[in-house]
Amino acid sequence: MMSRMDWRDVLGRGLELVRKELLQLWRDRVLILFLLYVFTVDIYLAGSGLSFSLHNATIAVMDQDMSHASRELASRFQPPEFQRVAAPGDPRAAQQLLDTGRSMVVMQIPPRFQADLGAGRQAAVQYLVDSSNSVLGLLAGSHAAEIVGRYNLEQGAARLAATGAGGRLPGVDNAQRALFNANQNEAWFMGIAELLMLVTVFAIILPAVAAVREKERGTIEQLLVSPLRPLEILLPKVLAMTLVILAGVTLAIALVLRGVFDVPIRGSLPLFYAISALYVFTTSGIGLLLATIARNLAQVGMLAIMVLAPMMFLSGMWTPPEALATPVRVLMAVSPMHYYIDAGFGVLLKGMTLAELAQPLLAMALLGALAFGAGLARFRRQFA
Amino acid sequence: MKLVRAMVVARKEWQEIRRDRLFLALCLVVPVVLMLLFGYGLSLDVENIPFAVVDHDDTPASRDYASHFSDSRYFDFRGRLADEGAIDRLVAANALRAVLVIPPGFGRDLAAGRSVRVQTVIDGTFPVRAMTMRGYVLAINAQASTGIALEWARAATGADERSLAALAQPVRLETRNLYNQPLRSVWSMAPKLIMVILMIAPPFLTVLGVVREKESGSIFNIYASTVSKAEFLLGKLVPYVVISLFNALLLFLLARYLFGAPFKGDPLFFALATAMYVVCTTGIGLVISVLVRTQTAAMVVVAIVTVVPAALYSGAIIPIESLSPAAAGVAHLLPAMYYAQVATGSFLKGVGWPVLWPNLLVLAGYAALLMAAGYLLFSKRPRT
Amino acid sequence: MAVAPAGEAVVRLRGLLKRYAARVAVDGVDLCVQRGRMHGLIGPDGAGKSSLMKIVAGVLTHDGGTVEVFGQAIASERDAERVKQRIGLMPQGLGQNLYAELSIEENIDFFARLRGVDEQALAARKRQLLAMTRLERFRDRPMKKLSGGMKQKLGLVCTLIHEPELIILDEPTTGVDPVSRRDFWAILDELVSVRGLTALVSTAYMDEAARFATATMMLGGRVLAEGTPAELLAALPATVVSVKCREQVEAQRRLGASFRDTILRGPWLRTVVDAVPGEDAPARARSAEARVREALAGLAIEALDVDAPDLEDLFIARAASAGVAAARFAPAPAPAKRMERTHAPDYNAIEARGLVRQFGDFRAVDQVSFTVKPGEIFGLLGANGAGKTTVIKMLNGIQPPNAGSGAVAGADMIRAPGQIKRRIGYMSQAFSLYLDMTVRENLRLFAAIYGVPRARRDERVRELMRLCDIEGIEDMLAGDLPMGRRQRLALACALVHEPEVVFLDEPTSGVDPVGRRRFWDILFRLARHEGVALLITTHYMSEAEQCDHISLLYAGRVVADASPEQLKAELAGRRGELWAFDTPTPQATVKALQAAGFAGASLYGTAVHVLDPDGATLPARVAGVLAPLGLQAGPPHRRPLTMEDVFVERVLELEREAAQ
Known part of the structure; x- marks a missing residue:
């Protein structure tokens, strides 16, 4: 009998097992459709129509002066940031507009506004912001400050000219330049973010499902009595799933990120693939760990939710590490996804190179290796 | 319909839930964990932004201007850079997130x-x-700019403080942030998180509970018995509604006391609307579970049907007005938006019956519709 | 509720049709179940039994024909609701309809309250049913911790708790060991005869058909045959001739060429000889014997026995005449090449010496020893949980023993588990294949796993498909194959690397008799032609008869170790022969005989079986017990002892010992 096998046989055996995993996945039409859906439609949904900026914020102007000057000031609140809605008749109506959410901002221009300005007095304008959404509240306030600041520069300069001290008033115009995403196209961010998130989700779920399915159907027994070693059973699964996820990534980049959202891929795509492959491969250890705990597919789903939710919110995608409390920051540092997000955005959007990404990649590889080692060890203990 | 018989089903369901540790954990722990993660991890307050200055002017005026930024609590001053050359790299590596660039002649021009x-x-x-x-920069710059204008006017005219103010700042904008005065993002998020979690968790629990019975075959006990459809569905859903209501209470307490979000509205109204919403989302679970066969398929469908709408079409992140008309249309078709308004209104705005009664009506209609659909689709004598 | 007189039809089906998408599951079945009878549905997986039963229970729609239950035509959900209170359904799958997390009592309470049984009645019935099923002691045990037999009894209790008039039990005994099965039937018999219950019961075990008042044999959605077991058997004009012959391989080849159905039973060859039309019964036996002797002319016949066919023979005969091609067994082809395995005479393919396996406080396997020679078929029998699977796992090198030693295929269990894995084949219960892959893909995969060189792979796959009789279906998905072929494919997968030893853990559960015979045909070829040692576990006692050598496990210990013949002879010596007599009052008779201490008194339809050493005085002693009670019994007929008798008697004895 075959007592010793050379490396070519081992390799051939491994490839046959990879082929088997791919074949089984291919026959699972529901899963294939779901993969297609998430790597195209889902990313499209996440990226399109989403806007974090102040966009069409409703503003109701309660103009108690009805003068040329008041209308001129009000007219400076323009789209795209603002949109004007019907003016309230009295303060009660104004409050109601805010309460019902029909208007986000109420601006009250006092009577005698034009007269005060003409007389060189200071006029106070009330600006009430619905800040129940804190980010938008902040932005509505800041934009108003900027608009009124400009208005003041012009008005002040005119007054100064009238006093005979020259027609100028100095001011600072602070132009902002957003690096990597000049037009602050949210689709770029959301598209990439969703892609990186999906890669994580499937890196954990697919190997877990593949392993638990063998457990559920009893085929794992058949593999265990064969001369395959635990690593030889698990490795092909992980490899096959890595291939599938990379195919999904290709689909997403070609059809959605590039095709629809015009994301400029600034870095090297091969580098991104290599990073993703490394990430998927190592993170799958978490999935294998789940598979050793769960008895069936439903339990895998539940466990995956419990693991993925924290990973996602500690990925640094929504909140930068510097804004977090120290203990949370420690948690973040041990989440491999955090490094993958850094590297993913780094390559795709920032055009960073391998050398520049050495640090996060090293951390990612290290954490991943730990996860994979843990998954393998538990699997070995459970079955062998 | 006999209530007693529905209670028999409910009691059995509760016994099963209580003894399935993993499931019980999913029921009670996951919503709370999600709330904590979202609450702490999804903080949108951006503070301690790593910040640097490139000061080509290096005059007292330029240093004074820059100090407005570096002294604020939003920016964490990391030092000065000699020139712009290193900016891209440092920002890419997350070492810096904002850099102020002051051109040569800054002080001279202002002085002139x-x-x-x-x-x-x-x-x-x-x-x-x-x-x-961007909001911070706008606000700080507006303030600094006003100061500079004021200084210049003082030097140019020698006028007294009052007329100086009128001169350099003819219009004073008095901004009031209603509802969330400190602009705390966790206050904004907490009520909406209740909406999101109650959108996702109840359908999940419901489908797992109902489909589990279908998958194992124990549903035949129900089919074969004389328990009526209404009795069975009522008994089956009551435990999940109760668990979800308990979760809602926990989430409310977390939002109120851990995150310190103010609750200004009518508790009774909020409780009623929450109950209605939970019945709605449980109903979504019911309809899905009548239509699918396996637990895995059930989880996939729930994920697709609830997660995306809860996040994107509910007004949780993006206000409805900022959505595209099509997306806004979708939002109006789903219950999430109506409840998001109730949650925000009850917590932050302190509005209740008079303003939000239509929302309650919509939620009740929704609940009735879903339950009726579940009832009609469920058959005790199916085709397969 | 008015109880209708016995004999009236409780269920009446006419031309029943059920389709799932394109597949026809029930194809024009007419059936009548009479009140107070135990009506059996017998047939393999996919025969349409489950669909039929669900339709009768009103939990599945049908596509054609009419269904009448208690005189109510069932055509809609509303119709079905009207009769559901009078029906109890126990769906297929051991314990599948019970709630795993709930205790026995909680399960029963749920079923009762769901049916609106009032608390007083519930308490009384629960006490009675728990006592009857001897589950009383385990009241608080969660269902998931029950053994297969206990789950099945609990399922029955739950089905009965609302006192239905008609109970529908779908394969209640599949996957349950013979002792629990016999227990189950005793309970069911009592319910039907004492309480006047009507039962519609399905089973995949042919030997259980003898227990039904009326049996309907189904195959492919149609009815093959129907009647009382006696009627059914009378309708098969055939004789079973068993011969013992030293040149067994040659004898089998010749018999296979001359007769429809020949199978090995240890040293015996068992042939079904169809009668020549017009022969009467005695002539039939004589001519069958003569024809067998003629076919074996020139070979030395050591022994020859003539017997009547059993229900399994009947099923196969009916399937053959219904056009099931697989039911005609071609003569075994001569081995392609004779495997030359030369071993020392004392070489054992499997050797277990004092194996022990401990799980916490629980000793799953206790000092288990046995040996299996090359070319031998070894049966490892035992109730669920007796330790069979653990023994196999230890021998396979998956689980190390806590004590003891052993060798498999010449490799030491402790020192070289890796070598064992390369030299053995393993086929596990029911689902050991990738159902979403084709036949060829499965075979190629296992060939690669076992390191069959690439160059030889295709050839080996072809060989296996021929050996296991799965040619022509290479590109079908394993999941689309009928049970029998699927199991043969699984066997082929276990053989890719030409192992010396093959382990088969309940390889045939759920397979119909035709499929099982084909499967065993292959096993014999492997053992007799290629010298492969086979270790097999099974709950089919008819299969146990076919083993060369048997070990019976009880609570982790080997309690019997001999050939089936020796075991039966030993039982006969200790307890006597098996006697059957007909009686018009079976239930009362069996009770009276059990009370009087007759060994192994048990009910088979209208017949009662007892074990007794003295056939001559038996009628008088039986009459002595029955006459005072006003009961009668016909004259006893001697029946051959079966492995089921051996198994059940031995286990019951041990249980009695353990109880003391």
């Missing part, structure tokens, strides 16, 4: 009464953060 342009380079990778930084 000329307006000057400076530039702030910000990290545009993550649009929410970029937006927030």
